[in-house]
Amino acid sequence: MIKRAYKERLYPTPEQTELLAQSFGCARFVWNNTLAYRTTAYQQQGESVSHSTAEKRLVSLKADYPWLKDVSSVILQQTLRDQKTAFDNFFNPKLKARYPRFKKKDGRQSIRLTRAAFRYRDGEITIAKAKTPLPIRWSRPLPSEPSSITISRDRAGRYFISCLCDFVPEAFPVTPKTVGIDLGLSDLFITSDGAKSGNPRHLKRYEAKLARLQRRLAKKQKGSRNRQKLCQKVARLHAKIADCRRDAIHKASRTLINENQVICVESLNITGMVKNRSLAKAISDAGWGEFVRQLEYKAAWSGRQLVKVSQWYPSSKLCHGCGHKVEKLPLSQRHWHCEGCGEAIDRDINAANNIRTAGLAGFACGATGAGAAA
Ligand SMILES: [Zn+2]
Structure with a gap:
């Protein structure tokens, strides 16, 4: 219990x-x-x-x-x-x-x-x-x-x-499906099946509205009644955006847990990454930490396994098809051609596949697995 x-x-x-x-x-x-x-x-x-x-x-x-x-x-x-x-x-x-x-x-x-x-x-x-x-x-x-x-x-x-x-959690019937997940920037995540999570609907519109309100708020006199009213409006919009994000994350983690027996993710050093200024906003916004936390407890409740793959594993730089490794792959480069097998590679889907393979390999030897221990 x-x-x-x-x-x-x-x-x-x-x-x-x-x-x-x-x-x-x-x-x-x-x-x-x-x-x-x-x-x-x-x-x-x-x-x-x-x-x-x-x-x-x-x-x-x-x-x-x-x-x-x-x-x-x-x-x-x-x-x-x-x-x-x-x-x-x-x-x-x-x-x-x-x-x-x-x-x-x-x-x-x-x-x-x-x-x-x-x-x-x-x-x-x-x-x-x-x-x-x-x-x-x-x-x-x-x-x-x-x-x-x-x-x-x-x-x-x-x-x-x-x-x-x-x-009292109820374990789901076992399914043979397994999935690897690469945590992304423009999308919250990309799966080894090639599915991209996209961003919550309405979010862009709410964010544009928020930016507008905040600009207006900056011009209002401190302590004025109009300012107070506008403050309330901004707070309500903030709450709406947070709800929108949380909802999307809950739905996504629930679907992944429902459909897969083993879910492999990259273990991330989020505090380390957020210090990198250019990435900071995108990462905090995307809610990676919360997403992985939800996957973790939902896996434990449903009898699924969440496997974390070391963050140092070169999931982006390895070709999933032939194992060839590229030396340099800047973050901005979303597609590349493998010199080993000539395949055109989508960076994120390839990484998700590598994470899945690495996770299942580790899982088979019983090396890691948060859900497995619970
Ligand atoms: Zn290759």
Whole structure:
């Protein structure tokens, strides 16, 4: 059994909106206040503040700021636990996590509620101190009672609920099909079958619109009402673009997992690549990291194998047909002629085929395979 989050849109009533705004505000206050205390203690005495000290401080915070009692205490305790995790991550040298940061009023807001702070009955969720269940637009029923929920509001003002549930993955029937995937720039990926993913529809249009709005925004006076309105518009468009991308990635990873038993990808050093300025935008935009992450967990759930091929394997420079290797192949060159066998070669499809071969070879000796281990 594994835990899986189910995220849905939420449309709070005016009363609930007020309660949520209050809860976001209190959680943010406790987070920022405790973070400031921890930071000062560390800078002045070189001490790290323990979780139990932070919990004791919360009691006195509530005495000093009685409005903190207007929201469920579970939310505030959870905020402290989340901060503890953030610090644990920061002090873990393996994770290379950043120092926890202050939460801003205009950023994404969120609260986490454990079992004691909400009721789940007949598919409806009611949070503590609310009189009515939350109006949620369910896209599918939950497989079990949630063990915790996270309610958030993004910068575009949209509300979401994410429910953590027990989930029993079901392995798919085995298929003989295998595929190699080359991660591309203009296309998110190209498969060894020669299929190119293309880019999400509407994306170009949204992006052009965003550029236009941002130019207008730059001319507006700081603090003006018009500027504020335009800011909201920009945030909404940003959210739309992000949704569009995420949707496309989810669909693509799902199709690949459904159709193939073994999926071979190149393991990429993405942080290393993003430092290269000219590639930076394209790579972050294309969402490679997220794509591979999705392939990884979906493979594990469905009984498929994801095989990662070393990034140093010369997948682009080898001819898949005869094994001839070219010495130089600039990134701009998308097609080449193999001197070994005379074939005309499409750079990306050739690379995808090489990745597939290398992946299956490694897989046959049991060398790698994230999904295989799970
Ligand atoms: Zn060749």
